[in-house]
Amino acid sequence: MTRGFSGRPRHPRNDRLPPGQYDTGRDFPVLTAEVTPRLDPEKTSVTIDGLVELVSTWSWKELHDLPGSTFNGDIHCVTTWSKFDTSFGGISADILLAAASPLPSATHVMIRSTTGYTTNLPLADITDGKAWVVWDHEGHPLPVEHGGPMRFLVPNLYFWKSAKWVSRITVMDHDEQGFWERNGYHDHGDPWKEERYQGD
Numbered sequence: 001m002t003r004g005f006s007g008r009p010r011h012p013r014n015d016r017l018p019p020g021q022y023d024t025g026r027d028f029p030v031l032t033a034e035v036t037p038r039l040d041p042e043k044t045s046v047t048i049d050g051l052v053e054l055v056s057t058w059s060w061k062e063l064h065d066l067p068g069s070t071f072n073g074d075i076h077c078v079t080t081w082s083k084f085d086t087s088f089g090g091i092s093a094d095i096l097l098a099a100a101s102p103l104p105s106a107t108h109v110m111i112r113s114t115t116g117y118t119t120n121l122p123l124a125d126i127t128d129g130k131a132w133v134v135w136d137h138e139g140h141p142l143p144v145e146h147g148g149p150m151r152f153l154v155p156n157l158y159f160w161k162s163a164k165w166v167s168r169i170t171v172m173d174h175d176e177q178g179f180w181e182r183n184g185y186h187d188h189g190d191p192w193k194e195e196r197y198q199g200d
């Protein structure tokens with residue numbers, strides 16, 4: 001293998017590590033607050049409700065019939081691990097939101113899991129190619145401990161915003177705290193601003 005003159009990678013990994021984070025390498029830690037649900041993929045669905053023109057539900061099959069897309073990039077957990085060059089396949093949140101059509105008053109969303117886990121996000125953080133509902137990881141079905149059959153993925157924010165076993169996106173005209181936010185985590189959670197805890 002031939003290396004370039006400079007010997008420097010084009011995207012140095014240090015530039016990709018937010019403050020206070022370390023590279024977990026090949027490890028993919030599992031962090032789950034609740035009992036891992038065993039869901040039949042054929043019986044799962046995603047619903048967008050709340051302040052939308054058209055409350056919309058997609059079955060597992062209907063989600064797979066839509067034009068899919070893949071995220072390739074880094075993820076960052078508030079417990080300080082970051083994982084580089086991950087790959088997740090599924091559907092862009094843009095496609096689902098376009099169908100449901102949030103009302104002009106919409107500002108935030110609550111992402112909900114089948115288990116009752118919740119996490120809040122500004123609508124702007126899940127539009128324009130920034131969020132997905134995913135069911136593939138590295139080309140394989142997403143393992144159940146990582147949120148399979150499907151999870152939400154919003155890699156620009158700390159990973160607690162990426163709800164595993166996602167089932168519902170509720171569009172709101174105000175912010176409301178989800179599970180970890182009520183328990184002290186930041187309402188927004190930008191890893192580059194170290195928005196870890198309330199008050200950061």
Ligand SMILES: Nc1nc2c(c(=O)[nH]1)N[C@H]1C(S)=C(S)[C@@H](COP(=O)(O)O)O[C@H]1N2
Pocket residue numbers: 028029030031032033034077078113115117145146147159160161162163164165
């Ligand atoms: N439903 C659900 N989603 C969740 C969590 C959880 O406990 N339950 N933990 C969050 C946190 S804190 C992190 S860091 C990531 C962990 O995802 P992983 O277990 O696939 O690494 O999932 C997030 N999504």
Ligand SMILES: [Mo]
Pocket residue numbers: 031077078079159160
């Ligand atoms: Mo986390």
